[in-house]
Amino acid sequence: LMAEKGGYKHFMLKxxxxxxxxxxxxIAGRVLEEKGEVYLEGLDLSAxxxxxxxxxxxxxxxxxxxxxxxxxxLIEKHCRVPVEVDIASEFRYRxxxxxxxxxxxxxxxxxxxxxxxxxxxxARGKGGKVAAICNVVDSSIARESHGVIYxxxxxxxxxxxxxxxxxxxxxxxxFAVHLGRVRGTLDQxxxxxxxxxxxxxxxxxxxxxxxxxxxxxxxxxxxxARDFLYLGRGNQYPIALEGALKLKEISYIHAEGYPAxxxxxxxxxxxxxxxxxxxxxxxxxxxxxVISNLEEVHARGGRVIAVTDHTDPxxxxxxDAVFMLPKIIDELMPVLTxxxxxxxxxxxxxxxxxxVDQPRNLAKSVTVE
Ligand code: AGP
Numbered sequence: 001l002m003a004e005k006g007g008y009k010h011f012m013l014k015x016x017x018x019x020x021x022x023x024x025x026x027i028a029g030r031v032l033e034e035k036g037e038v039y040l041e042g043l044d045l046s047a048x049x050x051x052x053x054x055x056x057x058x059x060x061x062x063x064x065x066x067x068x069x070x071x072x073x074l075i076e077k078h079c080r081v082p083v084e085v086d087i088a089s090e091f092r093y094r095x096x097x098x099x100x101x102x103x104x105x106x107x108x109x110x111x112x113x114x115x116x117x118x119x120x121x122x123a124r125g126k127g128g129k130v131a132a133i134c135n136v137v138d139s140s141i142a143r144e145s146h147g148v149i150y151x152x153x154x155x156x157x158x159x160x161x162x163x164x165x166x167x168x169x170x171x172x173x174x175f176a177v178h179l180g181r182v183r184g185t186l187d188q189x190x191x192x193x194x195x196x197x198x199x200x201x202x203x204x205x206x207x208x209x210x211x212x213x214x215x216x217x218x219x220x221x222x223x224x225a226r227d228f229l230y231l232g233r234g235n236q237y238p239i240a241l242e243g244a245l246k247l248k249e250i251s252y253i254h255a256e257g258y259p260a261x262x263x264x265x266x267x268x269x270x271x272x273x274x275x276x277x278x279x280x281x282x283x284x285x286x287x288x289x290v291i292s293n294l295e296e297v298h299a300r301g302g303r304v305i306a307v308t309d310h311t312d313p314x315x316x317x318x319x320d321a322v323f324m325l326p327k328i329i330d331e332l333m334p335v336l337t338x339x340x341x342x343x344x345x346x347x348x349x350x351x352x353x354x355x356v357d358q359p360r361n362l363a364k365s366v367t368v369e
Contacts, residue, residue: 009350010158010346010350010356010357011157011158011357012158012160012162012250012342012346012356012357013346015156015157015158015162015163016162016163016209016339016342016343016346017209018153018154018163019162019163019166019167019205019209019339020202020203020205020206020209021202022151022152022153022154022163022166022167023166023167023170023201023202023205023335024202025152025153025154026151026152026153026167026170026171026174027170027174027198027199027201027202028152029041030174031174031195031198031199032195033192033195033196033199034192035188035191035192036177036181036186036187036188036189036190036191036192036193036194036195037177037178037181037188037191038174038175038177038178038181038191038195040147040149040174040175040178042147042148042149042150043131043147043148043149043175043178044146044147044148045103045129045131045146045147047182049129050103050178050179050182050183051182051183051184052101053081053101053102053103053129054081054082054101054102055081055082055083055084055101055102055103056075056081056082056083056084056102056103056104056105057083057084057085057086057091057096057098057102057103057104057105057123058071058072058075058083058084058085058086058104058105058106058107059085059086059087059088059091059104059105059106059107059116059119059120059123060087060088060106060107060108060113060116061087061088061089061108061113061115061116061366062161062245063109063161063164063165063242063245064107064108064109064113064116064161064164064165064168065085065087065088065107066165066238066239066241066242066245067107067133067165067168067169067172067238068085068105068107069085069237069238069241070169070172070235070238070239070334071083071085071105071107071172071175071176072084072085073234073235073331074172074173074175074176074235074331075172075175075176075179077176077331078176078177078179078180078185078186078190078194079176079179079180079183079185079186080183080185081179081183086119087115088106088113088115088116088118088119089115089369091119091122092115092118092119092122096122096123096126098122098123098126098127098128099126099127099128100127100128100129102123102126102128102129103128103129103130103131104119104120104123104124104128104129104130104131105130105131105132105133105175106119106120106130106131106132106133106134106141106145107132107133107134107168107172108132108133108134108135108139108141109134109135109136109151109153109156109161109164109165109168109365110134110135110136110139110364110365110367111132111134111135111136111139111140111141111142112136112139112140112141112365112367113141113365113366113367114366114367114368114369115366115369116141117140117141117144118369120132120141120144120145121144124144129146130144130145130146130147131145131146131147131148131149132145132147132148132149133148133149133150133151133168133171133172133175134148134149134150134151135150135151135153135156135164135167137150149171149174149175150171151164151167151168151170151171152167153167156364157357157364158356158357159249159250159357159358159359159362159363159364160246160249160250160342160345160356160359162338162342165242165338166205166335166338169332169334169335169338170198170201170335173194173198173331173332174198176331177191177194177195193329194329194331197328197329197331197332198332200328201328201332201335204325204326204328204336205335205336205339207325207326208325208326208336208339208340209339209343211323211324211325211339211340211343212343214321214323215323215340215343215344215347216343216347218305218321218323218344218347219344219347219348219350219351220347220351221320221321222276222303222305222348223251223348223351223352225253225274225275225276226253226254226274227253227254227255227256227270227274227275228244228247228253228254228255228256228275228276228277228278229244229255229256229258229267229270229271229275229276229277229278229302230243230244230255230256230257230258230277230278230280230341231257231258231259231260231263231277231278231279231280231290231293231294231297232257232259232260232279232280232281232290232337233259233260233261233286233289233290234284234285234286235330235331235333235334236280236281236282236333236334236337237257237258237259237260238334239280239334239337239338239341240257240258240259240260240278240280241257242257242338242341243255243257243278243280243341243344243345244256244257245257246341246342246344246345246346247344247345247348249345249359249362250345250346250349250354250356250359251345251348251349251352251354252352252354252359252360253348253352260279260286260289260290260293261289261293263293263296263297264296268296268300271297271300271301271302272300272301272302273301273302273303275302275303276302276303276305277297277302277303277304277305278305278307278341278344279293279294279297279304279305279306279307279319280307280337281294281306281307281308281315282307282308282309282310282325282330282333282337283308283309283310283327284330284333285330287310291312291314291315294306294315294318294319295314295318298318298319303320304318304319304320304321305319305320305321305323305344306319306321306322306323307323307325307337307340307341308322308323308324308325309324309325309326309327309328309333309336311324323340325337325339325340
């Protein structure tokens with residue numbers, strides 16, 4: 001079994017460390033950098049069909065739903081088409097408004113999640129176009145879709161999704177560039193700039209993994225907490241949700257992800273010296289706003305764990321721990337900020353002695369409703 005784990009203590013850790021390779025494999029052969037274009041072999045929806053879409057749904061469960069939430073930012077920003085994200089078990093029962101000019105994108109690592117498959121059938125049954133982002137080749141969701149974009153993460157054994165998630169983010173990025181180019185909302189130069197950034201991603205993920213030791217130290221300090229709060233804004237709000245889900249799943253510590261700007265509307269009442277607050281705060285347009293949320297936490301005695309790519313004296317002074325990431329375009333930053341989320345949850349779980357790869361009550365793929 002140790003051999004299967006490639007010398008790692010758990011599949012989850014092995015899969016965390018496989019991310020530079022998994023991401024490189026997901027990009028490989030799909031990027032026409034000079035032309036600023038993307039080639040997606042199994043998508044099977046023509047440029048004309050894609051250009052005609054008036055609405056996009058992205059539907060998934062769990063971690064894949066968090067990827068969907070990031071996808072909305074990518075597609076709305078670069079393709080100028082309205083995107084609605086929904087949880088599959090909600091979408092399937094609400095008689096969604098779908099027609100032939102609606103594209104429904106399903107995201108599923110396993111391709112076998114019952115609710116996601118039912119959502120696919122619902123959208124298809126209403127005459128909509130359906131495409132999937134899947135990791136498992138020839139899975140039910142892949143087979144029943146008009147087109148599929150495979151994430152080339154390789155088998156994911158750990159119940160807590162890691163490399164499947166970051167490769168889903170990469171697949172969504174590739175899809176957004178493709179859709180933007182065929183719809184004419186992205187020109188060649190813009191497409192090229194985005195793809196130039198994308199090809200640097202594997203080695204930046206590699207650099208982010210070097211935080212491992214420092215994160216393990218922090219895990220020792222915070223493993224005793226009863227609750228955690230994760231804050232993020234914009235395309236980092238889904239990463240806050242994902243960080244909280246990872247921690248809940250494998251360490252059994254209660255955690256909540258919240259949009260940083262909403263904190264003052266309720267969760268701020270929870271803050272005291274017993275509450276670690278993970279603040280995801282890359283140097284983007286809302287940096288100063290998130291910093292002021294961070295200051296509010298600090299002023300109430302909360303223990304701030306900051307995840308950033310920017311050296312800022314105010315941030316350092318008001319944080320108990322700072323995890324510094326490399327810089328990349330804002331569209332790809334969610335991939336990098338995911339890494340400390342995974343490592344923090346992993347190390348806390350190991351210290352608590354839980355069954356990291358097979359946490360209680362959970363199944364890798366939820367094939368019943
Ligand atoms: C992730 O850590 C979870 N185990 C879970 O939320 C998972 O992402 C969800 O069940 C969806 O699975 P799928 O991607 O295979 O459809």
